Amino acid sequence: MTRKLVLIDVAHPDAxxxxxxxxxxxxxxxxxxxxxxxxxxxWFAFHQVKDLPERLMxxxxxxxxxxxxFRYLTxxxxxxxPLSRDVYARSYWNADAIRAGNAWYQAFPQDxxxxxxxxxxxxxxxxxxxxxxxxxxxxxxxxATTFEMVKVQNSGHFIPEEQPQVLIDNLRRFLx
Numbered sequence: 001m002t003r004k005l006v007l008i009d010v011a012h013p014d015a016x017x018x019x020x021x022x023x024x025x026x027x028x029x030x031x032x033x034x035x036x037x038x039x040x041x042x043w044f045a046f047h048q049v050k051d052l053p054e055r056l057m058x059x060x061x062x063x064x065x066x067x068x069x070f071r072y073l074t075x076x077x078x079x080x081x082p083l084s085r086d087v088y089a090r091s092y093w094n095a096d097a098i099r100a101g102n103a104w105y106q107a108f109p110q111d112x113x114x115x116x117x118x119x120x121x122x123x124x125x126x127x128x129x130x131x132x133x134x135x136x137x138x139x140x141x142x143x144a145t146t147f148e149m150v151k152v153q154n155s156g157h158f159i160p161e162e163q164p165q166v167l168i169d170n171l172r173r174f175l176x
Contacts, residue, residue, distance in 0.1 A: 004175055005125045008167070009132035009157050011139035013111040017044070033073050033156060036131030043069075047105035054095035054102070062092035073131070073157035080161050120145050126174045128167060130155040148174075 024040040033039050043065070047053055057065060066088050070080045080088075092098050125147040127136040133151050140147040150170050155162040 002123060004123055005121065005144075006171065006174065007125065007127045007129075007136055007140070008159055009129040009136065011127075011132070011136045012115060012143070013108045014115050014139060014142075015112050017108060017112065020044070031071065032075075033131045036134065039131060044105060044108070047102040048108065050106070054098045057092065057098050058095040060089060060093060062098060063089040066092070070158070074162060075130070075154050075156045076162060080158060084161060115143075118143065122146070124148075124174075126150065126170065128152060128159065128170055130159060130162075131157055 020041065022045070024042075025038075028038050028040045030038070063085070066085065070085065071077050074080065092101060121144045123146075125140055125144040126149075127133075127140050127147060128150040129136045130152045133149065137149050140149065150166075152159050152163050152166055155166070159167050
């Protein structure tokens with residue numbers, strides 16, 4: 001039985017994703033996602049395409065996309081050191097690994113259907129987020145009877161790498 005749940009900068013897919021724009025607004029794409037209020041998450045659609053991302057990104061080419069993510073989705077790009085970047089790159093080296101990672105995105109349509117059938121979660125839930133803060137907060141307000149939110153300062157999406165002590169302290173406190 002799950003007694004507590006923690007969401008880190010990402011919420012469960014919901015029908016709201018179906019209305020996210022295909023094209024960015026003028027000036028929406030910046031070098032950094034910032035607070036997430038003007039994020040353009042193009043990769044949510046790209047990774048749903050079957051077979052193409054695997055073919056484009058295998059044999060180490062996923063590193064090109066990852067380096068872009070590390071620039072766009074961090075407050076401080078240097079928080080993800082060269083060794084960590086190599087670990088990420090090796091994790092997505094071949095087509096099978098990329099296909100497995102993309103399966104999360106490809107499950108969104110079914111997840112959205114299923115989500116409509118779920119009752120509210122009754123266990124305590126903590127959302128800890130930076131650019132995803134508003135999205136996670138909105139989803140928890142709709143789907144959790146008891147939740148708390150932690151807004152992580154000076155961080156982008158990669159909270160474990162960018163603000164590890166903030167994450168550890170909040171996990172210890174909440175999961176006791």
